Amino acid sequence: MSKYMSKYTGTAATVTRRTVLSGAAAFGLSGVVRAEPQAEVKVGLLVPISGMYARPGAVMREGAEMAVDHINSQGGVKALGGAKLKLVVLDCGDTTEKAKSAAQRMVAQEPDLVAASAAYLSSFTLAVTEVTERANLPVLTLSYSDLITDRGFKYVFQTSATAASQAKQALPQIISLAQSASGKKPKTVAIVTDNTGASVASAKSMREGLLAANGLQLVLDETFTPPLADATSLVQKVRSAKPDLLFFLPTVISDAKLLLEKMNEFGMGQGKVPTISFGIAIAEPDMLQTVSPELLQGVLTCVASWGTKGHEALMAELKKRYNEPWMTQNAISTYGDMWVIKDALEKAGKADRIAVADALRTLDAGPSKYYPLGEIKFDEKGRRIGAGMTIVQWQTGIPVTVFPPELALAQPIWPKS
Structure with missing residues (x-):
């Protein structure tokens, strides 16, 4: 009878395959032992x-x-x-x-x-x-x-x-994009980040040598605890610092919404201060429920993967x-x-x-x-x-992959003043 049975070895964590005798075999008549399907x-x-x-x-x-x-x-x-x-x-x-x-x-x-x-x-x-x-x-x-x-x-x-690896891979690409689109290399950056693990890790690598290695000066460095109640003070600091680039690292959609809307209110939309994020919050579908496509146009975010x-x-x-x-x-x-x-x-x-x-x-x-x-x-x-990473950009109401080139679904654009 054993030749009709599937051999299966498992552990205590595994539900073993059971065999079921046909009715005829159970009464001593000729029959075939049939194995039940393997457990989940x-x-x-x-x-x-x-x-x-x-x-x-x-x-x-x-x-x-x-x-x-x-x-x-x-x-x-x-x-x-x-x-x-x-x-x-x-x-x-x-x-x-x-x-x-x-x-x-x-x-x-x-x-x-x-x-x-x-x-x-x-x-x-x-x-x-x-x-x-x-x-x-x-x-x-x-x-x-x-x-x-x-x-x-x-x-x-x-x-x-990792966050440090993503920042290291992304920063030269962002600088190159800015330089090719505007004709000049950015020199100063601001960092506005929440205090969650990935955001802290990304900002840490930029502070501790990555910005300097790419010829960038950090002129503003602000950390907040999500969720934000009001983004006014943060945006006022960004406006005073006048950075060439803003690295904004939220993990909560509502925080992304507050800062982008406040920047627009203060006349600091994408044409004024190009905004680059790390992580997914700023490219979540729910962003479009509360933020207009016009405010999102051109915003970049660096993520581990994307469609x-x-x-x-x-x-x-x-x-x-x-x-x-x-x-x-x-x-x-x-x-x-x-x-x-x-x-x-x-x-x-x-x-x-x-x-x-x-x-x-x-x-x-x-x-x-x-x-x-x-x-x-x-x-x-x-x-x-x-492990590589992707850069995603909001274009006409959709965040699309623009880097690396072999995986891109669109060409990157750079906001114009």
């Missing part, structure tokens, strides 16, 4: 579902759901007999305390998870991974902070370029399925994370979190389809080797 394999998504970051969290869920559906419809995890992925979504809320508490619930209530993607803000990811590391649960993250993979952790895998050339089918599906106007970093990166976990399961050959982490450390799958440049290969810190 649980993967986690820990993102903000409530509070002021709920919108990006919802988009991350959309990306993950699409990926799981695509993986399952294409045969599931073949190394596990076609096992289907099951997405387990948990709410990390809108504070680091809530995020850490959610991570504690996740590892306690979902012991069958083999891996997870988390947790939007770098501040949340730093808190969450303190918990998941102790549980040996591999976590993939698009969060930017360099600190995430500077702590010696073995179960954290950063699919995005780019080669993602047209995914962008169309996201728009049709969820009524999303474009594919942000949150959707495409989380979509990619599910595929990376799937590939790790194929390599591991079993639904075991330690085996999956080992597989992630040794993945070498060549160029990525869902992340800009680089490979799906991680270094000893858990950072994706060769």
Whole structure:
């Protein structure tokens, strides 16, 4: 009888394949032992579902759901007999305390998870991974902070370029764009940033040598705690400093709205002070619900990933399925994370979190389809080797990828006075 049965090896975290005897065989008659389909394999998504970051969290869920559906419809995890992925979504809320508490619930209530993607803000990811590391649960993250993979952790895998790396890659491109469009190189910059992890990391790298290395002088440096109640004092300081470029790093949509509107009110629109951001808040679809396309025109933001050339089918599906106007970093990166976990399961050959982490450390799958440049290969810190970034620009009411050239969907423009 054993020759009709599929051999399957699992761990305590795996639901093993059961066999069912036909009615005839149960009564001693001739029959065939039939194997039930392989059990589901649980993967986690820990993102903000409530509070002021709920919108990006919802988009991350959309990306993950699409990926799981695509993986399952294409045969599931073949190394596990076609096992289907099951997405387990948990709410990390809108504070680091809530995020850490959610991570504690996740590892306690979902012991069958083999891996997870988390947790939007770098501040949340730093808190969450303190918990998941102790549980040996591999976590993939698009969060930017360099600190995430500077702590010696073995179960954290950063699919995005770090904040410092993104700033280093982006700054020369922005300077070149400004110089080619205006005929002169910018000399002075202002930084206005919130105090969340990724924003702090991006601003830190600029302050500590990156600006000077690119011939730029920092004339204003302001940090605020989100959400802002009023942007008047910040904009007044920017107007007094008269920078050639403004680096504005919010993580809350309402903060981006307040500052852009106040700049316009003070006569400092894009023609006066070109505005460059890091991160997704300033390019979220919800910006158009409260800010006119005219105020956004020309605003640049540097992000880990975006809907780019080669993602047209995914962008169309996201728009049709969820009524999303474009594919942000949150959707495409989380979509990619599910595929990376799937590939790790194929390599591991079993639904075991330690085996999956080992597989992630040794993945070498060549160029990525869902992340800009680089490979799906991680270094000893858990950072994706060769990770690139994208520069996105608001053009006629839509943020489109303008860098790198091979992934761009539009040519960059520079605001004219």
